[in-house]
Amino acid sequence: MSNRNSKANKAAARERLREERARQAKREKLRRRLIVGGSIVAVLGLAAGVGVAVANMGGSDSAVSHEDWVSAAKKSKFAQPANTTGDKGTVVVVGDKKAKNTLEVYEDMRCPVCAAFEQTTGEAVLKGMKDGKYKLQFTMGTFLDENITPKGSGSKNALSALGAALNVSPDAFLEYKKxxxxxxxxxxxxxxxxxxxxxxxKIAQQVKELKGNKDFEKAVGDGTYDQWALAMSDRFNSAKDVKGTPTVKLNGTRLTAPGADTAPMTPEQFNSAVDKALAGKS
Structure with missing residues (x-):
């Protein structure tokens, strides 16, 4: 069991969570008024395809601080999920490995624009893979944990859980991410x-292969893939030509929406960008 999940640490985390939620409840009405009035600066880089929001409210750090999560993850034993390759298992490829083309998808699990991309265009992305146009390669970032005030750990924790799903199967990974x-x-x-x-x-119960899967749940609770999540985040940070999330590349070339420097956000935009790229058009 990882250090962050010892009984003492979890009890302390729960207590901090209760205290923080009480403080958050007292500030909630004021916070919403400030949001409406513009006193809180909320930056959502939709035009740049970057899901970043800054809500500088002051007060204490989140119940499980970013620093504590990272410190505990670094002290845990490294485990590489099944169905991964490359340095520290940070290459995640789904689909026919022999497919000539590769569609690279860069996302952050807390990113609202990534969520919108998944909800509107996710099925089109998967259809292209199933039709043999390309194989999929996923690189997940966690920059939102450090760019929202107070800093958090949700991107990293969700990525660790995705590692646990990937260890079950690529399909479980895709369905859980969805x-x-x-x-x-x-x-x-x-x-x-x-x-x-x-x-x-709780969300994993919506995925057939993860519902009631005790091995998966233990891996999430124990933080089995926490250190892997940090390694994947490092890979994202070193990626070239990735300005934010979501970013989509086909054979290394970034796909964009017509007349914009953003990822194609609709099925029509996405399919058009893929077809043009495969046809060798600019």
Whole structure:
């Protein structure tokens, strides 16, 4: 069991969570008024395809601070999920490995624009893979944990849980990612709900291969793939030509919406961009 999940640490985390929620409840009405009035600076880089929001409210750090999560993850034993390759298992490829083309998808699990992309265009992305146009390669970032005030750990914790799903199967990984990004489950990026293991396990019950899967649940609770999540985040940070999330590349070339420098956000935009790229058009 990882250090962050010892009984003492979990009890302390729960107590901090209760205290923080009480403080948040007292500030909620004021916070919403400030949002409407513009006193809180909320930056959502939709035009740049970057799901970043800054809600500088002051007060204490989140119940499980970003620093504590990272520190505990670094002290845990490294485990590489099944169905991964490359340095520290950070290459995640789904589909026919022999497919000539590769569609690279870069996302952050707290990113609201990534959630919108999944909800509107996710099926088109999967259809292209199933039709043999390309294989999919996923690189997940966690920059939102450090760019929202107070800093959190939801991106990293959700990525660790995705590692546990990937260890079950690529299909479980895809379905779980879809469930996490769904309109019913994806939280406001300022609410660090994915930092809670119970939330991640609850959502997993919507995925056939993960429902009641005790091995998966233990991996999430124990933080088995926490250190892997940090390695994947490092891979994202070193990626070239990735300005934000979502970013989509076909054979290394970034796909954009017509007349914009953003990812194609509709099925029509996406399919058009893929077809033009495959045909060798600019």
């Amino acid at each position: 469930a996490l990004f769904s309109a019913d489950n994806h939280p406001d990026e300022r609410e660090d709900e994915f930092a809670e293991d119970a939330k991640l396990i």
